[in-house]
Amino acid sequence: MPRRTLPLVFAAAMVSAPWALGQPASTNQTFVKGPTEMAGHPYIGMWVTKDGHIRQELLPNGRYDEARGTRRSAYRGRYEIRGTKIDYWDDTGVHGRR
Numbered sequence: 095m096p097r098r099t100l101p102l103v104f105a106a107a108m109v110s111a112p113w114a115l116g117q118p119a120s121t122n123q124t125f126v127k128g129p130t131e132m133a134g135h136p137y138i139g140m141w142v143t144k145d146g147h148i149r150q151e152l153l154p155n156g157r158y159d160e161a162r163g164t165r166r167s168a169y170r171g172r173y174e175i176r177g178t179k180i181d182y183w184d185d186t187g188v189h190g191r192r
Contacts, residue, residue, distance in 0.1 A: 170184065
């Protein structure tokens with residue numbers, strides 16, 4: 095897997111931003127944590143793009159596994175559900191939100 099790097103300015107902004115540290119942007123967001131709470135959440139399970147190229151599985155233990163094309167487990171990491179958004183941290187440390 096190619097290593098992804100962030101520009102220094104962006105990396106510095108992430109360190110100083112509260113959401114980069116896994117904290118909510120506001121206090122009115124509902125957090126779903128722990129396998130018991132996660133097991134019944136409607137986002138848990140396999141999500142597949144229409145063309146089948148991207149397949150992402152959200153596991154009830156707070157981990158995800160994403161396949162791309164013929165590449166199994168192209169990306170792996172942890173996630174947290176915040177209201178209707180999902181925060182992702184892949185195992186290389188890159189953070190994203192959907």
